[in-house]
Amino acid sequence: MLISLLRRYLAPYKGFLALVVLFQLIGTLANLYLPSLNAKIIDDGVAKADIDFIWRTGGIMLVISLVQVVCTITAVYFGAKTAMAYGRDVRAGIFDKVLSFSAREVNHFGAPSLITRNTNDVQQVQMLVLMSCTMLVAAPITMVGGVIMALRENAGLAWLILVCVPVLAISIGLIVFRLGPLFRKMQERIDNVNRVLREQITGIRVVRAFVREPYEVDRFASANNDLTDIALRVGRLFALMFPVVMLIMNLSSAAVIWFGGHRIDAGTMQIGEMTAFLTYLIQILMSVMMATFLLMIAPRAAVSAERISDVLNTESSVVLPAQPVTSTSGEHGVVRFTDAEFTYPGADAPVLQDITFSTEPGKTTAVIGSTGAGKTTLISLIPRLFDRTGGSVTVDGVEVSEMDADLLWSKVGLVPQRPFLFSGTVASNLRYGDPDATDEELWHALRVAQAADFVAEMPGGLDAPISQGGTNVSGGQRQRLSIARALVKKPEIYVFDDSFSALDVTTDARLRAALHAETADAAVIIVGQRVSTIADADQIIVLEDGKIVGIGTHDQLLESSPTYAEIVDSQLSAEEALA
Known part of the structure; x- marks a missing residue:
């Protein structure tokens, strides 16, 4: 050696x-x-x-x-x-x-x-x-x-x-x-x-x-x-x-x-x-x-x-294609899972199996399920943080494993479950999504993410210092800044991995309303734990033990999916469930 x-x-x-x-x-x-x-x-x-x-x-x-x-x-x-x-x-x-x-x-x-x-x-x-x-x-x-x-x-x-x-x-x-x-x-x-x-x-x-x-x-x-x-x-x-x-x-x-x-x-x-x-x-x-x-x-x-x-000498499990696809035509912002499967090496059973669904621009797809159901793993297959071990995952009609990495990542704006900010300033963190973004574009993203008020109050505004990991701001503020960073990027596909969990109900509602207008031409995938966050999604995917056990709107799933109904009952009162 x-x-x-x-x-x-x-x-x-x-x-x-x-x-x-x-x-x-x-x-x-x-x-x-x-x-x-x-x-x-x-x-x-x-x-x-x-x-x-x-x-x-x-x-x-x-x-x-x-x-x-x-x-x-x-x-x-x-x-x-x-x-x-x-x-x-x-x-x-x-x-x-x-x-x-x-x-x-x-x-x-x-x-x-x-x-x-x-x-x-x-x-x-x-x-x-x-x-x-x-x-x-x-x-x-x-x-x-x-x-x-x-x-x-x-x-x-x-x-x-x-x-x-x-x-x-x-x-x-x-x-x-x-x-x-x-x-x-x-x-x-x-x-x-x-x-x-x-x-x-x-x-x-x-x-x-x-x-x-x-x-x-x-x-x-x-x-x-x-x-x-x-x-x-x-x-x-x-x-x-x-x-x-x-x-x-x-x-x-x-x-x-x-x-x-x-x-x-x-x-x-x-x-x-x-x-x-x-x-x-x-x-x-x-x-x-x-x-x-x-x-x-x-x-x-x-x-x-x-x-x-x-x-x-360790080779990444995510292997770059020898002849990557460098452009796509026709579809934009379309994600399809077809019998997708993911298994960790040496595991007895797959974490995900038989995952089949699709998203399209202007539509919101929500994923919900109990802890350990495989929600984060599922959305990680889109930007190739993991590679599926079976089936197919495509973006704009191209298998993600065959797509040029820069092209794929330019199409996807990911807000991770644990928001992370880098040492620097508010502006430097937001421009991680787009280095050429103007100050006005940054403030617009902050307003949509419901972060403009607290950033304006910080000494320096956009130039306010951010410590490593964002430890000098609260958990909810980190989440909103991470969402704003994704908005600055203006991707075709937004992926929110339980990105609203640290927000109060009022801020959550205002943020989702603002996001709906901002992402009207993009596909949105939301992983959520709260039913109130995902109830108005165009389709909701219910995961249990790595499998889809229900797919439909909120009202449809209340009638057809016992698992979803159980989740709703555990979170909402009877009046809220009927609303």
Whole structure:
């Protein structure tokens, strides 16, 4: 997963990566040559008191050092540029993919997990890319080149390299091996913390209404403590790593000085050679440490890459047509259901079955039924929030699954059951329906939606601020603003999913009267719970257990549908039912 994700999103930046490799190579080779020159100064310059040689060699070392600095800075610059661009592209890829998901896929992953995958998980992989660009090239070159250069100085101490490097690699490898499973648990527990926190913030009114603050504090503390426990275990392993590295490096240095001192005393090694050998050994061990540091980051990045790939590789259940219909002719605002069926994957029984009815412009179709009857699922089939699993659903004579998505959505104005407003202003939310709408068109939609009065009283009017989710306005005001947003769009088909439930009876009646005139040339589908909201509809569809058990006008259904009559009796008095 990690390799495929890197290959997929790093492909556009091969040029930058080539520059990183080139400058890292030059800088690393320069760094490897410096200890050898230093040894020559000690053995050939200082020992022989050759000042000119010292100045010449020192000047060469200074030039090489400058080259190394310039190459390192350039490599880090292009490496950081590549890593940041990579992170940007992956986040954009996840976002675009999530936008293509149907409600089924979004519910499968969950909003908190999708947010974590697009932030924290991307950051982990991005960090691996950055560290790889700054270390991955230098580490192997330093390891191989350091061994060659150390053997050139003195082959008699080569056995120290054969001992120290495997000891360091095995020690850090054991720690890294234990980190992998912990990183997976850490990402899952970050998901859990985000989920609990999101629930508590969005549901703060319910929490306070039921005086459940202590319970929620305990619930968050439990999720937080679970994350802390894993983080502490990871932290302990990290803390163990650096003392182990320093211990091995210090013991290695002491061993070089000890055994090198004996060789100097025996006349088989010079002081400069020992100094250079010690420097090369430290460079080799540092490169091993850098390589293992990458291995330490890699397990967490691999876990994050797997979670990211799960999103990117998930295909939406709503598949765009290969050859979409981009225009319709003849019918406008006509919706037909023919033996339509919808079944969730793995479900024993369909949620909807044998759904057959049609709507037309200038007519209002209402859908009513008990909770769980399938009303919201039914109207979700029209804009393809879900795809029917059987039968046919057409708009203007074209199967919705074969219609161009933009064309379909331009024809449908949906007001969802839970109205959602975006952070911004009243105007920016209303222009979500039509970005080119004028202020007069916005006020007209607000007047029809019975929202003009309270918007006019808000500071700024159309420019009044709206917080995320519309939490700074009441539930009824959110519903009316959502209805106004749909009206600004001027679609051919209006779909109201229980969009009047938060309105009082008087406002509901005024709104429906205004809507009747505004939507005279459009088809209107209303999902309602209150009989008073749907009683004047041209046809009423009664759902029960996902099936149509009655269809007709209010008066017809009172006589022919026991289910509808039962709903009416439960809501209205005998006089209202007869009216």
